[in-house]
Amino acid sequence: MTPPTVYEPERWSRRALGPIFGLACLVATSSGVVVLSILLGAVVAAVVKGSPGGSAFAMLRHLMSSFQSVDPELAGFKAGLAGSLWLLGLVTVFAIPVGVGAAVFLEEYAPPGRLRRIVQLNIANLAGVPSIVYGILGLALFVRAFGMKRMALGPTLWAGGLTLGLLILPVIVIATQEALRTVPGSLRQAAMALGASRWQVVRDHVLPSAMPGILTGVILALSRAIGETAPLLMVGAAGAILRLPRGPSSRYTALPVEIYNYAKEPDPRFQGVAAGGILLLLALLLTMNATAIVIRNRYARSSRG
Amino acid sequence: MPISDILARPVESAPTPAESTVLTTNHLSVWYGASPALKDITIDIPRNRITALIGPSGCGKSTLLRSFNRMNDLIPGARMEGQITFDGQDIAAPEVDPVALRRRIGMVFQKPNPFPKSIYQNVAWGARINGYKGDMDDLVERSLRRAALWDEVKSKLNRSGLELSGGQQQRLCIARTLAVEPEVILMDEPCSALDPISTARVEDLMDDLKADYSIVIVTHNMQQARRVSDMTACMMLDDLSNGNGHRTGIVAEFSPTDRLFTNPKDPRTEAYITGRIG
Known part of the structure; x- marks a missing residue:
């Protein structure tokens, strides 16, 4: 008597399921591309519609060089663009050193244990906190300083930059930690075995090796900061500002805040203005991402060579 | 002489006769967490010789x-217990900086x-971070030649450096180590990832280097230990004597290499080198 066969290879379904899965993945990928094309198309169409007579480029130029106005023909984003660039600079200065520093400490210095796990868990949780909550925090902490008038920064660029800095800090910490973890332990050991101090190992080997990953994370985080509207509304980005910020203690407005303000105007001609603002914001984001790619490639090449 | 004087004595004044020891372990035990990895190791590593550590995996x-x-x-x-001395100095003493020791x-x-x-x-990197003040080009050339x-x-x-072949990379790692002018070179299975020709080159190099350096090499390859080393320590896992079933590394026998391979004193060594265990 022959024993019953244990193997029942379902060859047909196996062969069919592979391509089906591949196709599903392809659909998932193209859905992103399709959505992006629709978004760009819609925005560009709105801009073209909103710029009768003139070309879209002329309209963008006009939007970049004029302040806010109740007249859609005159309205623009000059103050918001300047405010967003200021915020970008301030956030870069606050969040990158602190975030990268915290990640280096957690990965390279902190002894493993309960305390490190608790800190780690909290950072991961902070990364998921809604941005409006950071806005309330920024309002209480930076704008009003819990009622201590001397310490309060008021609704200035300082307060906005610090709030956005706090918002993206956990993202930078986590991205940097991920990048540091990809640096092989053998590299650290090789350097330590030559009599290098921990700081020398981190400075000359770990950070340069992790730099492409760190830069990617940092640029993604900065892009998020640039696009945030809700926390800036909380910490007092102004609705109507008719001059450029003179320094970090000036009042300000930001590009997404202005887009929001224009978009809720009842006059339909403002829709074209808002769409133009979105194009400007997208252009800013794409420039940042392109810069990141260039820097990353340069780093990757120099660490190989 | 008070202990503090002994510890403060400059290392250069330690006696260095021809057959002196460079590293000594004295009842050394090492634990990883609660599990013991090494138990009661007492061996003397001779200066300007090649000492091989052989034994089965995990010992x-x-x-x-x-x-x-x-x-x-x-x-x-x-953590460790017992003592390791390097040129007569306890390497775990509080005034010894592990960074300088390395x-x-x-x-x-x-x-x-x-x-x-x-x-x-x-x-150049190792020399630079250690404050090398001389001619760097010269040091790089000397180290690579050596x-x-x-x-x-x-x-x-x-x-x-990553464009080199595996054997060249390993010699580059040796050159990098030589550039900081160590006294001892520890090699952890340096040839296990290399082909036979590269292995032969590294072995020739070791033989050449022992005039100036003391070398300790871990190897799984008993022929290699036999070819290159002057002294061999055969390590073993102890018998299940410590209750919890965790076995600990010990040195079964430490003898001149030719004696250990031709006339082992310890039956476990004999079993290992003849291929009965391990």
Whole structure:
């Protein structure tokens, strides 16, 4: 008597399921591309519609060089663009050193244990906190300083930059930690075995090796900061500002805040203005991402060579 | 003489006769967390000789090697008991800086791990961070020549160290170690990732280097231990004597290499080298 066969290879379904899965993945990928094309198309169409007579480029130029106005023909984003660039600079200065520093400490210095796990868990949780909550925090902490008038920064660029800095800090910490973890332990050991101090190992080997990953994370985080509207509304980005910020203690407005303000105007001609603002914001984001790619490639090449 | 005087004595004044010892372990035991890795190791590593550590997997050869330059300090939960002296100085003494110790006791790893930098920078980096003030070009050339790599790389010093072959990478790692002028070189299975020709070159190099350096090499390859070493320590796992079933590394026998392989005193050594265990 022959024993019953244990193997029942379902060859047909196996062969069919592979391509089906591949196709599903392809659909998932193209859905992103399709959505992006629709978004760009819609925005560009709105801009073209909103710029009768003139070309879209002329309209963008006009939007970049004029302040806010109740007249859609005159309205623009000059103050918001300047405010967003200021915020970008301030956030870069606050969040990158602190975030990268915290990640280096957690990965390279902190002894493993309960305390490190608790800190780690909290950072991961902070990364998921809604941005409006950071806005309330920024309002209480930076704008009003819990009622201590001397310490309060008021609704200035300082307060906005610090709030956005706090918002993206956990993202930078986590991205940097991920990048540091990809640096092989053998590299650290090789350097330590030559009599290098921990700081020398981190400075000359770990950070340069992790730099492409760190830069990617940092640029993604900065892009998020640039696009945030809700926390800036909380910490007092102004609705109507008719001059450029003179320094970090000036009042300000930001590009997404202005887009929001224009978009809720009842006059339909403002829709074209808002769409133009979105194009400007997208252009800013794409420039940042392109810069990141260039820097990353340069780093990757120099660490190989 | 009070202990503090002995400890404060400069290392250079230690006696260095021809057959002196450079590293000594005295009842050394090492734990990783609660589990013991090495038990009661007492051996003397001779100066300007090649000492091989052989034995089956997991018997603590690498642990012993990494104790010598305190690389085990980097592993959380590792701790040691007993004493290791280097040139007569207790390496665990509070005034000994492990960073400074590691310059004087260099290490070559199992898998070649050059820095992702140029060949020149691979050699120069260790010297620079240790405050080398002399002519760097000269030091790089001397180190590469000493590691028998100069002729192969002299025309491409600015190319990445990662572009070299495995055997060349390992010699680059040796050159990098030589550039910080250590007294001892610890080698953790340096040839296990290399082909036979590269292995032969590294072995020739070791033989050449022992005039100036003391070498300790961990190897799984008993023929290699036999070919290159002067002294051999055969390590074993102890019998299940410590209750919890965890077995600990011990030194079964430590003898001149030719004697250990031809006339082993310890039956476990004999069983290992004849291939009955391990």
